[in-house]
Amino acid sequence: MASLRKLQYYFLGFVAVYMLTGIGALVLGNIWLQQSEDGAPREAVISRSIERVGTIVGGYVAVTAIVGFIGGIAPVKRKRFLVGFILLMISAMLAELALGGIIWFKTLRMRSLFQIQWLDWADSLKVAFQDMTSLTGYGQCCGYLFRDHVVSSGACAVTPIDLPGCEEKVSAFADGYLRKLYTSLFGFTVVNVFCFISGVILVQARNDEERYIRIGRKEGRTYMNSI
Numbered sequence: 001m002a003s004l005r006k007l008q009y010y011f012l013g014f015v016a017v018y019m020l021t022g023i024g025a026l027v028l029g030n031i032w033l034q035q036s037e038d039g040a041p042r043e044a045v046i047s048r049s050i051e052r053v054g055t056i057v058g059g060y061v062a063v064t065a066i067v068g069f070i071g072g073i074a075p076v077k078r079k080r081f082l083v084g085f086i087l088l089m090i091s092a093m094l095a096e097l098a099l100g101g102i103i104w105f106k107t108l109r110m111r112s113l114f115q116i117q118w119l120d121w122a123d124s125l126k127v128a129f130q131d132m133t134s135l136t137g138y139g140q141c142c143g144y145l146f147r148d149h150v151v152s153s154g155a156c157a158v159t160p161i162d163l164p165g166c167e168e169k170v171s172a173f174a175d176g177y178l179r180k181l182y183t184s185l186f187g188f189t190v191v192n193v194f195c196f197i198s199g200v201i202l203v204q205a206r207n208d209e210e211r212y213i214r215i216g217r218k219e220g221r222t223y224m225n226s227i
C-alpha cells in the first residue's frame with residue numbers, strides 16, 4: 001500500500017503539471033485570438049487557424065487532466081478512469097505532434113514565400129516589421145527587398161530611401177519565434193511522456209494491489225481503506 005500511495009502522489013503531481021500545460025496553452029491561445037490588432041508580427045509566422053487549433057488542444061489537455069485526477073485519487077477503485085486518461089492523453093500527444101508537424105511543414109518554404117506574402121500583408125503588419133527595434137542586430141528597414149513595396153510611414157516616408165529591406169529581419173524574427181514554439185511543444189511532449197509512464201506504472205501497481213486484496217478477502221481479511 002505504501003508503494004502504491006507513493007506512485008499515486010507521483011502520478012497526481014505529473015497530472016497537475018500536465019493540466020497546467022493545457023491551461024497555459026488555452027489562456028495564451030485565447031489572448032492571441034481576442035487581440036484585434038492586425039499588425040502583430042506573429043501573424044507572419046502562424047495563422048489564426050493554427051492559433052485556434054492550439055487553443056482547442058490546450059482545452060482538451062486541461063479537460064483530460066480532470067479524468068486523470070478522478071482516477072488518480074482512487075486508483076484501485078477507479079481503474080477505468082486511469083485507463084481512459086492514458087488513452088485520452090495519447091490522443092492529446094498525437095494532436096500536439098500533428099500541430100508541430102503542421103508548423104514545421106509550413107516553415108520549410110517560409111523564407112522563400114515571405115517575399116510573396118509581403119504583398120498580401122496588411123500595411124499595419126508591414127509597418128510593424130519596418131519599425132521593429134526589439135530584435136537585436138536589426139534596426140529600421142523599409143520594404144521587403146531594398147526599396148521594394150515600401151509602406152510610407154515614419155522613417156520610411158522619407159525619400160530617397162537609403163534603408164535596407166526587411167528580408168533578413170522578417171526571417172530572423174520567424175526563426176526566433178518558431179524556436180520558442182518548438183521548445184514549448186517539446187516541453188509539453190516531455191511532460192506527456194512522464195505522465196504517461198507514471199500512469200502505466202500506477203495501473204500496474206493498482207492491478208497488483210487489487211490482486212492482493214482479492215486474495216486477502218478469500219482468506220478472511222478486510223480492507224476498509226484501500227485507495
